Amino acid sequence: MAKIIKAKINGILLRVEEGTTILEAAKRVQIKIPTLCKHPDLPPSASCGICIVKNRGSHKMLRSCCTPLDEGMDIVTHDPEIVEIRRTVIELILSNHPNDCLKCARNNQCELQELTADFGIKEESFPQFLRDLPIDTSTRAVDLDPKKCILCGRCVHVCQELQDVWALSFLERGMKTRISPAGDIQLADSPCVKCGQCSAHCPTGAFVEQDHTAQAWKGLQDPDKYCVVQIAPAVRVSIGEAFGYTGKNFTKKLYALLRRLGFHAVFDTSFAADVTIMEEASEFEERLLHGNRPLPLITSCCPSWVDFMEKFYPDMIEHFSSCKSPHEILGVLSKTYYAEKNKIDPSKIFMVSIMPCTSKKYEITRNDEMSASGFQDIDAVLCTRELVRMIKQAGIDFDSLPDEECDSILGEYAGAGVIFGSTGGVMEAALRTAHYFVTGRELKNVKFESVRGLKGVKETEIEIDGKKLRIAIAHGLGNVEYILNKVRDAKLNNKEMPYHFIEVMACPGGCVGGGGQPYMVTDELRIKRAQALYEDDDQKQVRCSHQNPYIKRIYKEFLGKPLSEKSEKLLHTNYKARPVYVK
Amino acid sequence: MEHAKLNPELVSLVQQWKGKEGNLIMILHEIQNHHGYVPRELSLELSRMLDVPLARIYEVVTFYNFFKLTPPGKHRIALCMGTACYLRGAAVILEEIKNILGIKEGQTTKDGLFYLDVVRCLGCCGLAPVVMIDNKVYGKVKKSEVADILSKYIKEE
Numbered sequence: 155m156a157k158i159i160k161a162k163i164n165g166i167l168l169r170v171e172e173g174t175t176i177l178e179a180a181k182r183v184q185i186k187i188p189t190l191c192k193h194p195d196l197p198p199s200a201s202c203g204i205c206i207v208k209n210r211g212s213h214k215m216l217r218s219c220c221t222p223l224d225e226g227m228d229i230v231t232h233d234p235e236i237v238e239i240r241r242t243v244i245e246l247i248l249s250n251h252p253n254d255c256l257k258c259a260r261n262n263q264c265e266l267q268e269l270t271a272d273f274g275i276k277e278e279s280f281p282q283f284l285r286d287l288p289i290d291t292s293t294r295a296v297d298l299d300p301k302k303c304i305l306c307g308r309c310v311h312v313c314q315e316l317q318d319v320w321a322l323s324f325l326e327r328g329m330k331t332r333i334s335p336a337g338d339i340q341l342a343d344s345p346c347v348k349c350g351q352c353s354a355h356c357p358t359g360a361f362v363e364q365d366h367t368a369q370a371w372k373g374l375q376d377p378d379k380y381c382v383v384q385i386a387p388a389v390r391v392s393i394g395e396a397f398g399y400t401g402k403n404f405t406k407k408l409y410a411l412l413r414r415l416g417f418h419a420v421f422d423t424s425f426a427a428d429v430t431i432m433e434e435a436s437e438f439e440e441r442l443l444h445g446n447r448p449l450p451l452i453t454s455c456c457p458s459w460v461d462f463m464e465k466f467y468p469d470m471i472e473h474f475s476s477c478k479s480p481h482e483i484l485g486v487l488s489k490t491y492y493a494e495k496n497k498i499d500p501s502k503i504f505m506v507s508i509m510p511c512t513s514k515k516y517e518i519t520r521n522d523e524m525s526a527s528g529f530q531d532i533d534a535v536l537c538t539r540e541l542v543r544m545i546k547q548a549g550i551d552f553d554s555l556p557d558e559e560c561d562s563i564l565g566e567y568a569g570a571g572v573i574f575g576s577t578g579g580v581m582e583a584a585l586r587t588a589h590y591f592v593t594g595r596e597l598k599n600v601k602f603e604s605v606r607g608l609k610g611v612k613e614t615e616i617e618i619d620g621k622k623l624r625i626a627i628a629h630g631l632g633n634v635e636y637i638l639n640k641v642r643d644a645k646l647n648n649k650e651m652p653y654h655f656i657e658v659m660a661c662p663g664g665c666v667g668g669g670g671q672p673y674m675v676t677d678e679l680r681i682k683r684a685q686a687l688y689e690d691d692d693q694k695q696v697r698c699s700h701q702n703p704y705i706k707r708i709y710k711e712f713l714g715k716p717l718s719e720k721s722e723k724l725l726h727t728n729y730k731a732r733p734v735y736v737k
Numbered sequence: 738m739e740h741a742k743l744n745p746e747l748v749s750l751v752q753q754w755k756g757k758e759g760n761l762i763m764i765l766h767e768i769q770n771h772h773g774y775v776p777r778e779l780s781l782e783l784s785r786m787l788d789v790p791l792a793r794i795y796e797v798v799t800f801y802n803f804f805k806l807t808p809p810g811k812h813r814i815a816l817c818m819g820t821a822c823y824l825r826g827a828a829v830i831l832e833e834i835k836n837i838l839g840i841k842e843g844q845t846t847k848d849g850l851f852y853l854d855v856v857r858c859l860g861c862c863g864l865a866p867v868v869m870i871d872n873k874v875y876g877k878v879k880k881s882e883v884a885d886i887l888s889k890y891i892k893e894e
Contacts, residue, residue: 320790325799336792337780338799338806345790735781735791 161227176207176218176229187231188240188272190265191306192219193355194676195316195662199307203243204269207231215239241273247304249280251358258302258359263673265357266304287332292342295364295515296350296669303333303360309352316662318632319462321346333360336735343736345465347631349458349660350512350537350669363512363670367544369534373504374416381504382492383417384484387424387575388510388665389538391686395672396542397552401682403690406557412508413558414550419492422560423507424567426484427574427583428699430455432709433477433725435587436716438655442592448472450641450653453580455479457517458660460729462631467638468731469645476726480574481507481514482524484564485531486724491712492564500529507535510575510668513660523727537670568702569600569691576684577629577664578605578612581657585616586698593619600697606688608663608677611636623654630662747771751786761789761797765804774805810845810852812890814870819858821865826880830866831855833883850890
């Protein structure tokens with residue numbers, strides 16, 4: 155049992171476990187100490203100084219984010235002196251922050267702007283000291299404007315520790331300190347995997363998704379284009395946050411909304427996730443029963459994970475599922491199967507993906523396979539935050555939109571398809587179908603609880619036909635090393651493989667915690683978003699991808715069978731080792 | 738990608754320091770001493786050998802003033818910005834040097850002749866403002882004299 159500390163905050167007596175920070179303790183007695191550099195996902199960096207408090211009897215200012223409450227402390231969180239110091243801290247930050255809020259992607263959603271408003275700062279109290287640093291748009295996914303960086307260190311911590319990518323660091327020191335891609339190069343030449351967690355954690359507009367809404371509007375306005383759209387599983391459960399709802403599933407409202415934006419056909423990436431499962435479960439069955447390629451099989455739905463693997467673990471290429479990610483599959487099927495059936499010229503199809511993800515923007519031109527049909531699978535990718543802006547630009551009243559259904563024939567999904575948005579979801583969906591493929595029998599209980607939840611590495615054993623399958627799931631790239639080192643070790647020493655099947659998602663929580671999702675995500679919110687997906691699955695009549703009638707139909711009418719020549723050509727891709735540093 | 742290789746002495750140094758606390762700075766010191774700066778290819782090589790991300794190496798290299806990322810010029814100009822020199826117009830002298838040579842502090846001229854460094858106190862405040870080129874000290878420098886001083890070194894070439 156941890157020791158209990160007795161102390162006062164603003165005169166309120168409280169007891170907390172030893173080690174609780176003043177900031178945390180204050181929350182428990184309904185006191186919100188303002189913060190800026192602190193993010194709930196990350197340990198305190200104590201870089202900004204907004205959260206200072208005083209211990210009565212001492213003039214020393216304590217940073218409440220990193221100071222534990224101590225026995226007998228009598229903390230004051232707000233008095234005229236403290237408020238004045240906080241104001242000065244903000245004014246100092248503003249003195250080297252560009253004053254272009256109106257034109258900033260984070261306008262109205264910026265944590266610095268909010269504090270400036272809260273403290274009623276109306277004029278520049280210090281002379282402006284601006285750094286002349288160029289904007290980096292090289293990744294096509296996430297843009298970096300180092301001038302807007304307030305040096306809080308969130309992105310650096312996320313990139314180095316949470317994601318273990320090390321694309322970002324602070325260079326130089328003192329007044330000259332600046333955020334920079336590794337070794338002072340362009341982001342695209344750095345180890346960056348485009349996961350966008352920097353943009354999801356940045357308090358200002360230093361990191362933002364590359365905005366492709368103009369491209370989308372242009373496509374929608376073009377009378378020659380036949381505009382097709384798809385929404386990813388994780389978008390439906392997060393978009394509500396922009397309109398005041400948390401943990402709610404807006405699938406059917408989104409279908410209505412996308413039609414009103416002007417799309418001719420509204421599809422669902424969850425359907426393509428079912429296709430992914432058909433292909434991936436077949437790959438697994440082949441490897442397990444026929445051993446033509448080595449186990450473990452590793453999932454490939456996440457383009458940041460693919461990029462990470464190609465850079466840091468190219469020795470794992472033979473283990474990778476060759477399956478494209480679901481949105482690419484939906485893209486290629488729209489421009490082939492759907493186009494053929496509806497007699498639409500595929501060159502006229504303008505295909506937009508609404509994704510929780512910044513990396514999908516990079517993925518659409520990742521290699522030639524992304525245009526295997528002769529047409530680029532996807533023409534534009536918008537992340538959730540961009541769709542929110544389009545809704546507002548279009549003047550659509552989100553709250554009172556009716557429910558509508560998705561368009562046929564690439565829309566109806568099984569429960570398995572929609573849980574792709576959560577960590578463990580791809581694994582669970584694959585196991586449901588793999589069980590059927592391997593045994594020929596349907597599962598009685600399709601739920602695999604042990605693969606769910608936010609634990610960084612999940613290891614479990616699942617029995618199929620008396621055979622024990624060892625499963626591993628990681629989310630957040632920093633958790634990958636543990637799993638892959640075990641695989642490497644087994645390969646090196648000719649030992650039995652530690653796993654049969656591995657799922658990896660780059661973002662913490664999986665796609666529900668994606669880099670393109672609404673801001674200020676916490677684990678609590680990730681759980682709520684995932685829960686809404688699992689509820690969707692629970693309510694579905696059809697839970698397994700192979701039972702989805704539209705899946706049966708597409709294989710009958712178009713693809714033949716999983717891993718057929720046509721499937722291989724259109725739905726699969728290849729990988730190659732890439733240098734960690736291009737320059 | 739082709740990379741310049743570390744020389745054998747540095748390789749053995751890396752081996753000797755591998756896995757030890759504080760190894761990065763020690764090795765970077767040796768590289769800096771040997772080459773006069775830390776060449777990018779060597780940082781990349783070091784990153785691979787030590788399994789330390791390039792981001793970390795550059796954090797260290799750019800944090801400490803001692804480490805340079807560009808080759809040093811043949812002649813090092815050290816302009817003093819200490820209190821006395823500053824008050825006696827060092828900023829004007831600095832501007833003049835920058836104008837003539839077309840470089841900023843911490844940079845080397847394209848022809849590799851001069852490297853411009855701004856320092857704090859050269860220990861002869863009585864001569865303020867002071868410029869030191871290599872080991873020669875120029876005191877009470879006037880703006881109008883800067884071009885003459887520099888031209889001596891240019892003529893030598």
